Amino acid sequence: MQQQYWVGDFYIDLSRNQIKYQDHTQTLAPKALAVLNVLAQHQGKVLSQDRLLDAVWHDVIVSPNTLQRSIAQLRKAFGDDGKEQVFIKTHAKQGYSLEAEVTWDNSNTVVTNNHLPLTNHAHTEQTISPELPATPRQNKSAGKHKIVLTALSCCIALGAIALIFHPDPQSFNVEKLTALTATDNRENAGIYSPKGDYVVFHRYEDRLCINNIWAKHTQTQAEFQLTQQLNSNGTHTFSEDGKTLYFVQEQDCRKPITQKQCYQLMSLDFAQSLISPQQPTSIMECKHSRLRSPNWMAGGHLALLQQYQARWELIRYTIETKESQLIYGSENENVISYAYSTQENLLALTTINTDGEYHLQLVTPAGEIRSKVAIQYPQEVAKYRLISPSFSPLDEKLVFSTGRQFFTLSYDGDIEKVSLPLDEPMGSPSFHPNGDRILVIKGFYDRDIASLQIAGSAPEVNEAHKDHHQTQFNIIERSISSEGSAVFQPNGKKLAFRSQRSGIDQVWVSDGKTTQQLSNFAMDNYIDGLAWSQDGKRILTNANKELYQLSLDGTSQHFPYTVPIDQLFHWDSRKHTALANIRVAGLLKFAKLNLSELTFTVLKDSPVNWAQRMSNGHIIYTDQLDRFWQTGGIEDTLIDALVAQGSDKRFVLDNNHIYGINEQFELWRYHLEQQQLTKLMTLPKTLDYLTDVRDSIALISLRINAKKELVELTLSQ
Template identity: 30%
Template sequence: MTDFWVGEFRVDVARAKVVSSDQAISLEPRVLKVLLTLAETPGEVVTHETLLEKVWPNVVVAPNAVQRCIGQLRKTFGDDAKQQKVIVTHPKVGYSLIAKVEKTDCRTPEKSSNSGTSHRENRIHWFFGFVLIILIAFFLLRPSSPSNTANLPFEQLTPLTSTDEKEYYPNFSPDGRYLVFNRYIAACENELWIKDLQENTEFQLTKGSGFFGPAAWSPDGNQLAFSSRSGCDAAAEFNHCRSISAVSFLLAQAESQTPRELLACDESDYVAVNWLTNDKVAFIDTYARESKVKSLTLGSGQLALLYQDDQYLPQSLTYSDRNKQLAVTVHDQIQNTAIVLLNTETGVSEFVPLQIPSDFSDYLLWDPSWHPLKDVLLVAARKSLFEIDLEGSFTEYPLSSVSNVYSPTYHPDGNKIVAAMGSFDLDIEAYEVDISDSDGLTVSAQNHQTLYHSTVADYQAKFQTGTSNLSFVSSRSGSEQIWFAENGQLRQLSQFKETININSYAWSPDGQLIALTAKGHLQLLTLDGQLQRLTTPFKVIDVYQWVNAQQLLLSVIHEQQRQVVLFDISLGSHEPIYQGFSHWAQLNIDDSLLYTDWHKTLQIYRDNESQVFSSTRQVPLIDGFMIKENKLVFWSDNKLQVYDLKKQVFSSVELPPTSKQIIGLSDVDFINKRLLLSGYREARKDLVLFHND
């Protein structure tokens, strides 16, 4: 394609530059190809699929690759996602180039009144253009940065709490004097507390304890609203559902208050409560896991639907009274994440894909809060704070800390940030497990033992096939690695140099290899610590099962779809088993597929049809599970659940009590009567203040 104009910008195709009256900006090859594709049909919508086919033919790319290129083009043309004067986003469809596009021969170049000055300026522009190219080449060829990084504009870090309890979800009062936060006294039992930052005193907001979500202040500072339910041992029929409750701050200053219920949950589950006015709250309703954003008017009890999308489900929300906008974090089944900016007065919404930094591409839990004075959102992940602009671009502020940072929020003056900092401590727990199927099915467990404990999370424990050895994931060496206990001697098996999350892994049938997935890649790990990345035509989400010597059952994103596939590690070929979302899956003994769907309901897929696995219909919240010795095994309702797939009989057992809460099943070996679980020991979290004075 020859050179052309986009509005007042000349596109120099041969040199991959966009030239304006005062500068020349170089474009990356993929960004230029996106622009050329849009310019082929100006004004018309070019779909995501077309852009992927033309710009990345036969290449597996990150879900936000197109959005990242569009963001760079908008910056080049002085456009943004809010104005969209050059490039328009058509949510869930594609993009269109609406600025005027002309060939260069259709324009008459402007003549300068001083040719000498023109030649001199051209030489100057050529020189600086050359320098610019060298600088760009330097930055492009050096090791890439995971995101735009900057130094945090705060020099001091002051602890606000230092108790033996765990503090979460801090939030400033509208005048900035008070801080509300959750203080946990058990794994799923907490209290709401207030800290007076002026007097440096604390008092309990709620009378008694429960399982309270993050608390939000009403605009006048007189009330606090939050989600709530009873603790872990609640006997209510729907003990997992959360209602919306509130307390009076004015009354609580004299005496802790019993929360009053604003909206009973029934079978719904209400989370992410935010005040819109002193008489109206917004929240996410996760009934049947459909996740809708709704509002509740307190005076009338009227409910209203604010946002719903069958493809993108709300995950969190935050409200800006200055902009009258809700920022709703949403994601779809193939891990695309975006922010929906919803104007609560006009009802107009804008869909903004998040350009998540590559080092955090596997991080899904983005829970932002608005800056009180600027059009940016504040989030945290691992040991970094981020600001997200309204185009979805991230600026990272790495922290010099050994602890992760959570739930950051700006002070109302915009000059301070409060956050929680700390870590979780999970241990590897073991039991002897015995199963008898001579008369029905009976399961028993005894002789509890903590096998491995550190000050960080040790989890995903698995038995090495055919031995008494085991492996697990831990960050005890500073970053997430696989550790291996061989004949009682523990050593670090993997040697990842970069910060990663090990999503899942499985042992080979001969116990000589581990298949794992991290950052979308499938990798093999040997017993001497050698790592081999396998080439796949898709992004790998999870390793579900090592089925036989050569085949792995994987969860992948292929051709913009979630799929479960059988992947042959020798041939590099794959066989699609199921197209659709799955939390977890295992091949059944009859070669059908058992999987948990979007709603965490166990389904069986055979003959191209999915049906609810009726034998577990009444068991709540099935997540991870495994098939061992023709038995379906999982952890649910604080019990070990076992279903004999041949005899079609069910049994469950409550484990002997320990000082820790068991939160999940890791592995089971019925032949050698061994059971591995993850035990929650504690979480160490304190509130800290980033500031300059």
């Protein structure tokens, strides 16, 4: 097979799964490039879908949607919007053809920047380095690539992306954007080693349900698996000498009393792990409180966030003595996030007080408060958004991301926008020890809405192929982004759901033939809950922790509550009430909302996982242990038959039945009056949520692809 050739001004290198244009390199999925290769070999000719599917996926049964995704990926890489179809043309009911000129390269030489032709298109400078020999142990499978950079990413990375942080003497621009990981898996929680010669990150292999810690050498690009089949893990931190990694691991509690997960502080010998994967050591365990966000501090101490009951505090754990002490905690405030500066030996805390005010506090590791200022939110940042800033090389400024926008936060509490909107969310900024690079997490979430018959025999679930759901379930709403939270219109045929297909999380309505965007929320919006009115003419939704009523006629109404609405569960439009988790005095609580008077009544002093109201007014909810409770008596009643049936997949009430999904992904039905539990079918592990049930039809959200990767932004001083 020809490994290198030109398509127009784009250089295709199949040996590296890359498309190169001027100074910019994109890494694509091997299957997408295989489609391109078949089209290139028949340039100008129309190839049917069946012929392309047979040529590329000859040993796998997939649907035409899989081919369409590959075509969409290629068009993005070429900067072809699919309308003019300059490169790849669609021929209705016939297939596809490659229209651009193809020039085959028989030199087998590595293409550098100087080999690429100059055109009028502008792209960022990116040096293509020769391969270097690996250090201790190189992962042979690290070359398997997926899409890394789309055409829009190119636009961001060009000289104008200049992600200008602030036009003052200490400002800096982004010179280059480089993808550090490009696998079919999900990478996150990336940090640099103390010397900056490694990046360390989590890699979750979706098909195998395995999460491990990996390292990548920043010069040789060699990858090393450091652990073997870990459970859920949080962020990690290096000791000052770079010899030890510390992180928090979650495990199922054997006898859960107050929480379902136990939290362990773990250590890992980094040097030994580079030679072969190691088993981490537990150095502290919490069964009645939660731990997260460890950070190594000078003097052999670890900073950690610890939650006991409902409030988060910052503690200091001493490795040598195995003792913990409080750094910062207050009954009047809740710690949202914190960052640690090695250079300044200083902690930056973001907190929320009992009045709902957000503050930035600078605190020493000994607990001395250096300063405390109110954070001044600009219009671009939603007023109830919780931010997690990191220290930056700029003098007295931190930096944070809201998704597709970057901001600085000064020590005085002022926020300033510093970047152009991004094509995909980028979060968790972490600076290189030299301050000349930023490590961020870039990714997308592709989820479809499916319906299934819950009467009759259960379908055989085949996990072998990624697209098996398209033949086993009726996909009713799909795109290359995220759809979810679908609910049936009462007494109607419409469907309401949330979708990011327009680039921003919005509310959409479909009648099965046409789909309409109903909301028009701003950049980096996030929807957490939507519900129909009983007459099927309006939708209540929670967007950026505020409630909005959207009517099908295009009008809308805002309910200006003075507290954040964290999660919307249920809406009774006749009584003008709703059920939601809200943040009161900085803490999450379960409440009943009166939308007419903009008041609320706290039902529980802690949040619930999910809740629905029955026709008789009683409430069914699940607690933090995923147990089902029913209100209506002197005190809430535990539904004993469902103690082992709860999960984070939500539940639905329909005609005196509870429908739910347990941790074994079994769909079940429970009759409240007869107290009878029936297992209905086993669903795939790619299921995210059960969202609605009407008679014998259930709506579910299916995860198609969840991609996160490490990206490095190189700064020019």
